Amino acid sequence: MENDTDVSWDRKVDLLVAGAGPGGMTTALVGALEELDVLVCEKSQQVGGTGATSAGTLWIPENSQSKAEGYKDSASEAARYLEGLIGEDGDEERRQVYLDDGPKVIDYLAERTEVKFSPCGRHPDYRNNIAGAGLDGRAIVAEQFDGRKLGQDFDRVRPPIEEFMLFGGMMVSKEDVACLVNRYKSIMNFTHSASIYIRYLIDLLTHKRGTRLTMGNALTARLFYSLRQQNVPVLFGSPIIELVVKENRVQGAIIENEQGRQSILARKGVVFATGGFANNPDFRESFMPKPLPPYSMASSYNTGDGLNIGKSAGAGIVVPSHKRSAFWSPVSVTKRRDGSNGLFPHILLDRAKPGLIAVNSQGQRFTNEACSYHDFVEAMYRSHEVINTMPAWLICDSTFVFKYGIGTIHPGTTNLRKVAEAGYATISDTISDLATSLGIKKNKLENTVRRNNEFATTGIDSDFGKGDLELNRFNGDADNKPNPCLGNIEKPPFVAVAVWPAEIGCSIGLKTNINGQVLNRDDKEIIGMYACGNDMSSIMAGCYPGPGITLGPAIVFGYRVAKHAAGRASTQS
Numbered sequence: 129m130e131n132d133t134d135v136s137w138d139r140k141v142d143l144l145v146a147g148a149g150p151g152g153m154t155t156a157l158v159g160a161l162e163e164l165d166v167l168v169c170e171k172s173q174q175v176g177g178t179g180a181t182s183a184g185t186l187w188i189p190e191n192s193q194s195k196a197e198g199y200k201d202s203a204s205e206a207a208r209y210l211e212g213l214i215g216e217d218g219d220e221e222r223r224q225v226y227l228d229d230g231p232k233v234i235d236y237l238a239e240r241t242e243v244k245f246s247p248c249g250r251h252p253d254y255r256n257n258i259a260g261a262g263l264d265g266r267a268i269v270a271e272q273f274d275g276r277k278l279g280q281d282f283d284r285v286r287p288p289i290e291e292f293m294l295f296g297g298m299m300v301s302k303e304d305v306a307c308l309v310n311r312y313k314s315i316m317n318f319t320h321s322a323s324i325y326i327r328y329l330i331d332l333l334t335h336k337r338g339t340r341l342t343m344g345n346a347l348t349a350r351l352f353y354s355l356r357q358q359n360v361p362v363l364f365g366s367p368i369i370e371l372v373v374k375e376n377r378v379q380g381a382i383i384e385n386e387q388g389r390q391s392i393l394a395r396k397g398v399v400f401a402t403g404g405f406a407n408n409p410d411f412r413e414s415f416m417p418k419p420l421p422p423y424s425m426a427s428s429y430n431t432g433d434g435l436n437i438g439k440s441a442g443a444g445i446v447v448p449s450h451k452r453s454a455f456w457s458p459v460s461v462t463k464r465r466d467g468s469n470g471l472f473p474h475i476l477l478d479r480a481k482p483g484l485i486a487v488n489s490q491g492q493r494f495t496n497e498a499c500s501y502h503d504f505v506e507a508m509y510r511s512h513e514v515i516n517t518m519p520a521w522l523i524c525d526s527t528f529v530f531k532y533g534i535g536t537i538h539p540g541t542t543n544l545r546k547v548a549e550a551g552y553a554t555i556s557d558t559i560s561d562l563a564t565s566l567g568i569k570k571n572k573l574e575n576t577v578r579r580n581n582e583f584a585t586t587g588i589d590s591d592f593g594k595g596d597l598e599l600n601r602f603n604g605d606a607d608n609k610p611n612p613c614l615g616n617i618e619k620p621p622f623v624a625v626a627v628w629p630a631e632i633g634c635s636i637g638l639k640t641n642i643n644g645q646v647l648n649r650d651d652k653e654i655i656g657m658y659a660c661g662n663d664m665s666s667i668m669a670g671c672y673p674g675p676g677i678t679l680g681p682a683i684v685f686g687y688r689v690a691k692h693a694a695g696r697a698s699t700q701s
């Protein structure tokens with residue numbers, strides 16, 4: 129940390145934003161709209177960070193977009209839900225500000241920028257057994273975006289993970305998947321499927337991948353496009369490495385790029401939005417549960433720069449009382465075309481469908497397979513305290529794979545031997561042989577499968593309640609009776625896919641107030657230092673209420689940071 133009072137500034141701006149993910153870009157965009165001179169420094173060569181590879185959903189209770197479609201919601205009920213799920217952790221003030229400001233932040237962006245959102249409609253909160261949970265109207269997603277509008281800057285948008293694209297580069301939404309799987313069942317499905325495929329083929333004439341952007345890629349591109357419209361400069365390959373502090377106030381920062389070190393005066397402050405500590409070995413060792421998760425869905429550039437530099441300036445770091453350090457998803461390990469390993473997050477397409485179970489190394493189920501991806505991994509850790517559950521095994525039969533697919537194995541797949549030869553799945557003609565291949569006791573796995581089949585007949589999972597929660601049924605198969613989440617495992621060959629815990633975001637971060645100002649260890653504001661996104665300690669304290677609880681706060685508090693820096697915050701300190 130520099131403390132030289134005679135720094136020779138290479139550049140002077142109002143607000144310096146470190147990181148061009150959704151939180152950082154929102155801060156920069158709102159800052160520019162509020163007439164600040166803003167500069168973004170991005171460590172990598174692309175924008176978007178982990179957000180670009182996500183589903184791109186935001187959890188914004190009582191948002192205008194859902195209201196316009198007739199969905200009714202209540203922010204007070206959402207607050208009640210959060211209180212019931214999270215409990216008392218001393219962060220109620222920031223959560224209330226988030227709920228109060230969320231809808232107006234989204235409207236602000238929609239009215240003044242190209243960052244537009246659509247309601248997701250029915251999308252249940254993840255724990256509808258807690259009072260105040262919502263079944264619809266709280267989730268919104270960025271509208272589809274035409275990447276061609278970015279011109280040459282399209283290559284600056286971090287692409288989705290390869291496992292989320294078809295034919296090597298075509299993005300699809302959840303709605304697209306339904307049409308593609310059922311493309312021969314209706315003219316509408318076939319026409320839609322054909323149109324997006326033809327569009328993709330045309331894109332390949334001039335681009336490396338498809339330009340029809342959805343989910344987190346659409347959000348990223350819309351933010352980046354809006355920044356370009358506001359002429360906000362982004363310095364790529366320019367990580368922040370030090371702060372410049374004078375008289376207990378952050379004056380600016382030192383960045384480093386191909387031109388060497390540059391000192392940037394930031395009259396209104398420096399904002400940390402560097403994506404959290406997911407790929408920082410020391411922070412992982414300090415904060416992550418044991419055994420350490422072997423994989424991460426976060427951007428490789430998320431190495432804890434904000435936490436490291438902030439900590440050196442005296443910033444406090446918040447660790448939830450229950451030590452929940454991250455937001456989780458089970459992942460399977462894939463082999464990509466270039467020979468490298470990839471990860472497929474098992475979020476919603478397979479675990480809740482009828483005819484699949486998850487077992488530990490003893491061949492025993494350990495949770496409701498249809499629970500949220502976050503809750504599933506937490507259950508893996510609880511089970512692992514007693515029985516080895518890393519990896520856990522997702523088990524189904526050939527009928528399940530043909531109808532629903534599993535992981536990267538697409539619906540309609542019949543040649544399962546080829547999948548086994550690639551090493552992604554284990555295939556056997558009997559449950560007994562499958563158990564042997566997995567190193568599981570035969571009788572235990574056979575008993576588990578037999579019990580599952582009994583549940584499928586009665587429609588009642590008396591062990592873990594699969595199908596009881598609205599989230600379960602939403603992601604299940606409504607046509608399957610009597611329970612949309614329970615089905616037989618009986619037709620060979622039988623399939624097993626290994627899944628491991630991986631974080632999709634960090635919940636531990638710098639301590640901030642309601643305006644995103646970073647606080648020191650005595651809870652005093654560090655003047656001129658802000659944080660948002662995964663660099664800011666999560667208002668959810670490591671709990672996962674519903675879809676979009678990382679991106680929602682990133683954007684809302686990015687807005688509040690910019691407003692405060694511009695002297696226009698609703699609660700200005």
